[in-house]
Structure formats: structure tokens, C-alpha cells
């Protein structure tokens with residue numbers, strides 16, 4: 001069987017990304033500045049003489065085609081998947097050896113020039129957004145698979161290797177790399193580590209942090225560190241956990257050793273339709289309570305179902321208010337046993353229809369609908385804004401109801417697609433950036449969804465990262481001492497603060513300015529005050 | 533069950549220690565005092581009274597408990613709901629607490645197959661060396677807001693701060709489990725255990741001990757039945773007892789009289805398929821060959837050199853000179869980062885000074 005889902009052609013993702021950039025640029029000419037509600041990170045003073053010196057040094061280090069300074073050449077690096085934020089860097093460099101990365105870092109460190117790392121640029125929080133006076137360091141040329149070791153169930157790859165390429169290479173040995181973000185055909189393993197990316201199978205197989213063993217990392221000072229080990233644990237602090245999800249703030253990842261798993265013998269997916277989203281949510285809890293951990297447990301609401309059907313004709317019931325996709329994997333008999341149990345639970349939870357994919361082709365098709373949900377929604381609306389909160393599963397009915405109430409309040413439609421098994425929501429807010437005021441309304445709606453997630457004991461981001469997008473919402477989730485501790489952790493790796501500055505962790509003055517009600521750990525600091 | 537939240541009292545003790553630069557030795561149940569280095573002489577700070585399960589909803593697969601909560605109490609609550617700590621932590625004594633288990637990053641036989649203690653940590657509340665109470669992570673499965681400080685805390689031996697509360701992901705207990713064993717050489721055992729990594733069987737334990745290779749198979753009733761036909765070996769009676777004794781170091785191998793003399797118990801981590809290392813002593817291989825126990829008189833420096841060549845690392849688990857480096861020394865740049873991190877959490881270096889490394 002095949003547990004991989006290579007659905008969208010590669011161009012699709014790059015096209016979405018570039019088109020998004022272009023689209024945003026066009027709207028830039030019609031509106032003076034796409035309002036983001038969040039100011040871009042403060043850029044340092046541009047010292048022309050110093051910059052000329054830096055460029056000269058970079059050119060002596062790298063071949064000419066690996067140092068880009070023309071606006072046209074740098075355009076593709078202007079934004080990531082969140083195209084409302086965009087900025088041309090001072091220079092784009094494309095090194096291809098670890099030594100080159102070390103030299104670039106030493107140069108930048110000596111001249112106090114900020115550096116932003118970039119993988120494939122599919123990130124959805126503006127993490128790889130360049131700085132005007134900074135170096136954009138692309139890992140695109142690090143795309144070799146260095147070794148595959150089936151006996152020790154591991155593979156060592158360069159950071160620019162695409163997620164899916166690892167599983168394709170491991171397939172020869174009947175193995176695969178488990179985390180499977182929907183962008184897996186395009187996103188890089190380096191970006192996955194930097195974001196601690198998940199996928200539809202992480203309910204059972206874990207996130208990136210659970211599936212890597214060792215990293216090679218170049219610090220801002222140009223030192224090469226080995227973090228983790230080829231063994232199951234390594235001496236000292238668990239810096240591997242700290243690096244994972246650190247959004248390019250602590251070091252440049254130049255090599256990744258991942259765990260490989262044996263491909264399950266069989267995987268089956270059950271599709272259940274519901275006439276009520278709440279019932280679907282309850283069915284999720286019922287499956288988990290029965291002691292079953294499905295390989296994937298995903299939910300889509302009616303708008304998402306419609307969009308996916310129009311796009312890929314997955315065979316979803318169009319009239320359903322919600323569908324659940326529940327994948328069971330394991331040995332033959334095990335899967336049969338689980339399918340029977342899960343079908344019973346779904347029917348008992350009020351499903352109007354329960355269908356097991358008849359063959360591998362239909363299973364792939366069911367997943368294709370889910371995995372292409374974002375682009376599918378992209379087709380029915382000029383723009384969409386993807387949110388990424390996570391909540392305790394029991395809060396699902398309440399949160400869905402609030403999202404739909406707010407949808408009416410803001411006059412903006414929302415399609416819900418989510419990793420129901422682990423409570424990770426992806427409400428997609430539909431809007432048109434060319435309609436004056438709509439982007440601002442969308443962003444405000446989005447912020448309120450995130451606030452709601454924190455209020456019910458969840459988090460503002462499950463897998464897409466904070467980046468520049470959710471930097472203010474960090475002030476809702478963490479208090480000043482916690483944020484100060486984060487800054488101190490960063491300083492331990494990057495004392496000069498030159499790596500991806502302005503992302504992921506807000507400064508304390510910024511939070512004071514944001515001045516939002518502090519919703520800390522599910523509790524409002526001033527519950528007596530009326531909320532807007 | 534006497535539940536108690538004494539976090540404010542603990543905070544006051546830390547604030548005083550911060551003021552006076554008093555070194556503190558964090559103690560829970562004391563069951564892990566034999567692990568790690570001898571810390572510098574310090575004033576004890578007892579967290580064993582900070583106890584109780586704060587939240588547990590089996591449906592969410594998440595349990596949150598205070599650090600002083602006995603591991604036994606947590607496991608009993610989980611068992612009642614048909615769930616478990618899937619990293620199968622060793623207790624090393626009845627007094628084992630959650631905090632100590634997490635601080636020492638202890639995982640049992642299931643570790644290579646379902647993950648380590650740190651893999652199951654979702655969030656924590658901690659006291660840093662400035663006496664600030666901080667919360668990181670949360671009670672949800674996926675959370676990438678901020679650096680992953682809660683997982684960083686795992687295995688720090690209390691050197692970065694006092695864990696007050698930890699939220700863990702828990703899992704359903706497998707419906708069925710059997711263990712099969714077959715006689716073979718160490719080399720054969722390593723080959724077959726590492727071969728299982730490439731097979732989609734529900735294996736959740738593999739060990740080589742006393743010329744026998746033990747494989748534990750757990751999962752749904754059907755899965756176990758099916759896998760049984762594919763994995764060679766005789767069914768072991770009383771298998772639960774065996775895995776328990778292995779986990780708790782209660783097998784005669786770990787209780788050998790030589791350990792009260794000159795011999796040390798070394799924990800050797802290598803890639804699982806690494807062939808048997810020709811080092812004098814008695815061996816027991818756990819974690820499918822990835823964690824190897826060696827009872828030997830060999831001195832640590834020589835041993836480390838040999839194991840490093842095989843890409844592994846060594847901990848002096850029991851015995852020997854506890855003032856020496858017990859854990860594999862860190863390279864220069866890594867040590868610098870460790871020291872800076874330590875200073876960022878504990879600027880006056882009050883917590884468990886020297887317990888992990890002499891220079892931390």
C-alpha cells in the first residue's frame with residue numbers, strides 16, 4: 001500500500017505562492033498598502049558603504065548566479081505562502097555547502113546584518129518574510145538525500161529536500177517519513193523542522209519533533225553544531241526539541257536526520273456524513289474513547305465539502321453538514337477489526353451515511369479531497385485567510401458555534417477544515433482583498449478566532465507558526481515574564497539577535513502597545529469587564 | 533490522596549535563594565538520587581508535597597499533574613480509564629514522582645516504538661531561577677506558539693528550574709499483548725530486532741538477555757494474533773513480570789554482586805543495528821538494541837573512546853565515582869550554548885548545580 005499522497009503537481013504550490021505574491025503586488029498598486037494590522041519588523045539602518053562591502057564579500061564566496069540583487073530576480077523570495085506580507089531583501093544568497101553557510105553567517109555577524117532563512121516558502125505565517133536590509137538565505141540548493149539506512153530506520157538529508165522526496169526515496173525499503181503536511185510535495189524538511197509541521201497522520205505518528213533524530217545547525221556566529229544524535233537520545237539538554245518549531249530564530253538547519261517507519265501493511269479510510277457539525281465533533285470523541293487512535297481523523301464542513309467536490313470530485317456527499325474521514329492502518333486483520341468498530345461508533349453517533357473506501361483508488365480520492373481543501377477554497381473565493389488554532393477537543397461544538405456567529409457578524413463566509421483528532425482547526429475565511437476594508441475585517445475576524453482558542457484553553461497556532469502574522473496574539477497567550485524567558489532563550493543561541501529578528505516572539509513594548517486584554521491560559525485577566 | 537498546591541511556598545523559597553545566592557537541591561521522592569553526578573552541597577527544596585492530578589479527561593488523552601504526584605497514583609488513575617503512560621517510565625522505587633521522572637527523562641522498554649518521556653510532554657508550569665512561575669506549551673496535542681520550553685525541561689535534572697506541573701499525552705492501553713522469545717546469539721538478536729523496524733508489526737518491546745531474544749507484540753486482539761504467526765519464538769509465560777523487572781532493573785543482571793564492588797553499570801546508546809561491541813563485561817540489550825546495558829570494570833575514558841567510534845555515547849548509570857562526568861561530555865560550542873541557556877533560566881546558578889555536568 002501507499003501512505004503517500006502526491007496529489008497536486010509541484011507547479012501548483014509554487015504557482016499559488018508566486019501568484020499570491022503577484023496578486024498582492026497588483027493589489028498593492030490599487031491600494032496604497034495592503035493593510036495588515038501588524039507593522040513589519042523594524043528594519044535596521046541601511047548603510048550603503050557597508051552593504052557594498054558585504055555584497056563584494058558574498059560574491060567572492062559564491063558563484064554569480066547564487067547572489068541575487070536585482071528586484072526581478074528577488075521577486076520570488078518576496079513573500080511566503082502568506083502573501084499579504086511582502087518585502088524584497090537587500091540580497092538573496094543561495095549557498096550549497098555547509099562551509100559557505102558558515103562563511104555567510106560569519107560575514108553577516110561581523111557586519112551586524114540580519115539573516116532570514118528560507119526553505120520552499122510555503123509557510124503560512126510570514127516566517128520567511130525577508131528584511132529590507134537583510135540577507136535572505138535560501139536553502140534551495142541543499143537538496144541531496146545523503147543516506148538512507150533501513151537497518152537503523154533513519155535517513156540523513158539536506159534541509160532543502162522536499163518532504164515527499166524522503167518518503168519516495170525510502171519506499172524502496174518499504175519505509176516512509178511519517179509527518180505529511182498537505183504541502184508535502186513542495187515544502188522542505190528544513191522548513192518542517194523550523195515550523196514543527198504536522199499532517200493528517202500526526203494523530204498517530206506524531207509531529208516533526210517526534211520524527212527527527214539529529215540536526216546540523218550553523219549559528220549566527222558561524223559555528224557548526226550537532227544537535228541530537230543518531231542514537232535515540234543524546235547527552236545534555238534536549239536542544240533538538242528546542243530547535244524544532246523555532247522558526248529560523250536560533251540557527252540555520254543545514255542537515256536533518258529523520259526517523260523512518262515501516263509502511264503499514266494496509267490502510268483503509270471510512271467516510272461518515274453528518275447532518276450536524278456538533279454530532280460529527282462528538283463522534284470524534286467517541287472513537288478516541290473507544291481506545292482507537294486512527295492514523296488520521298479529519299473533518300470538513302459543508303462549504304469545504306462543496307469546494308472540494310467542485311475541484312477534485314472526491315465523491316463526498318454534497319448535502320452533508322460535515323464529513324469525517326477516519327483512516328485506520330496496521331496489519332490486515334487489525335484494520336478489519338478497527339473498521340468494524342469505527343463503523344459501529346459512527347452509526348451510533350448519528351452519521352447519516354458511513355462509507356468505507358472500496359479500493360485504494362477511492363481511498364486516495366477521499367484524501368485528495370481533504371488534502372486539496374485549501375486550493376479548492378481558493379477557487380471559490382478571490383482570497384482566503386487560513387487560521388490555525390488548536391483547542392481541547394471537547395470545546396469543538398462551542399468553538400464552531402462561535403465561529404459561525406462571528407461569520408454572520410463580519411459578513412464573511414468561513415469554510416472549516418480540520419485535524420479533528422487533535423483539535424487543530426483551520427477555519428478559512430473567504431474574502432476579496434480588492435474590496436476596500438475587507439482584508440482588515442478578515443484580519444480582525446481571524447484575531448478573534450485566535451483569541452477564542454486561547455480563551456477555551458487552546459493555542460493560537462497548532463502547526464503554521466507565529467511568524468510575523470500572529471506576533472501580537474502571542475501577547476494573549478504569554479505574559480511578560482514568559483516572553484522575556486523566550487527572548488533569553490533566543491539570546492543563548494543568537495546573542496546579537498540577528499537571526500530572523502522581529503518574528504515569532506513579540507517585544508514587551510510591542511505587547512504593551514497591542515494592549516489587548518490579556519487572556520492567559522484560558523482566563524481573562526479582567527473577567528468583570530465587558531467584552532466587545 | 534492528599535492533594536496540595538504549594539507553588540507559592542516553593543516560589544518564596546526560590547526568591548529567597550535567588551536573593552542570597554543559596555544553592556538548592558530539588559528533591560521529590562528521592563528514588564532517583566543515585567542518578568547523575570553528586571551535586572554541590574545545597575539546601576534541599578522538597579517538592580513531594582506539591583501533588584495531585586490537576587486535570588484528567590480520558591477523552592482528551594491528556595493528563596495534568598503536579599510534580600510531586602507519585603507515579604503510582606498517576607498510573608492507577610490512567611489504568612482505571614484503560615489508558616497508560618506510553619513511554620512506560622521506570623519508577624526505581626515506590627516513591628517515584630512525576631517531576632523526577634520528567635527531569636531525568638526516564639523511559640522504559642516501549643520507548644523506541646511509541647516515544648520517550650519528552651515525546652509525551654505537552655506543556656509545563658515551572659519556577660525559574662528568578663522565582664518566576666512560567667507556563668509553556670499547553671494541554672493540546674499541537675502547539676507551536678513560542679519555543680518548546682516544556683520539552684526542553686525533560687532530562688535537565690532540575691538544572692533549569694523546578695517543574696511544578698506537567699501535562700502529558702496519554703494513550704489507550706493495547707487490548708492484547710504477548711511476548712515471544714527465542715534462543716540466539718547477540719549478533720542474531722540485533723539483526724532480527726533491527727529487522728523488525730522495517731516491518732509493520734505492532735512490536736512494542738524487544739530485548740536480548742541471557743541468550744534469548746524477547747519480542748513483545750501489543751495491539752488489537754487481531755493484530756497480536758496475526759503478528760504472532762509472523763514473529764518466531766515461544767510464547768513467554770508471565771511476560772508482564774519480565775518486562776516489569778527489566779524496566780525496574782530488578783532482573784538479576786542489574787542486581788549482580790559485582791555492582792557493589794568495582795564494577796559499574798554503564799548505559800550505552802548506539803544505533804540499534806550496531807553489531808555487538810567487543811568490550812569485556814556482561815551485556816543486556818534493550819530498546820531493540822538501541823540501549824545497551826554493560827556491567828564492567830572497564831574505565832570510563834577507554835569505554836567512551838570505543839563507543840564514540842561506533843557513533844554512540846555512554847552514561848555511568850550506577851556505581852563509579854559520582855564526582856566524575858557521569859554523562860558523555862559535550863563539545864565546546866554545545867557546552868557554551870548549555871551554559872548560556874542555564875544562565876537564561878537560572879542566572880544565579882542556584883538549581884542542582886553540577887548534577888548534570890560539572891560546568892553547569
Ligand SMILES: Cc1cc2nc3c(=O)[nH]c(=O)nc-3n(C[C@H](O)[C@H](O)[C@H](O)COP(=O)(O)OP(=O)(O)OC[C@H]3O[C@@H](n4cnc5c(N)ncnc54)[C@H](O)[C@@H]3O)c2cc1C
Pocket residue numbers: 080081116117118119120121122123124126127128139159180181182183186187188189190191192193194195196197198199200247248249251252253254374375463464500
Ligand atoms: C497549500 C498548503 C498546505 C499546507 N499544509 C500544511 C499542513 O498540513 N501542515 C503544516 O504543518 N503546514 C502546512 N502548510 C504550511 C507550510 O507548508 C509548512 O509550514 C512548511 O513546513 C514550510 O516549509 P518551507 O520549506 O516552505 O519553509 P519556509 O516557508 O521557507 O520557511 C518557514 C520558516 O522556517 C524557516 N526556515 C526554513 N528553512 C530553514 C532552515 N533550513 N533553517 C532554519 N530555518 C529555516 C524560515 O525562516 C521560516 O521562518 C501548508 C502550506 C500550504 C501553502
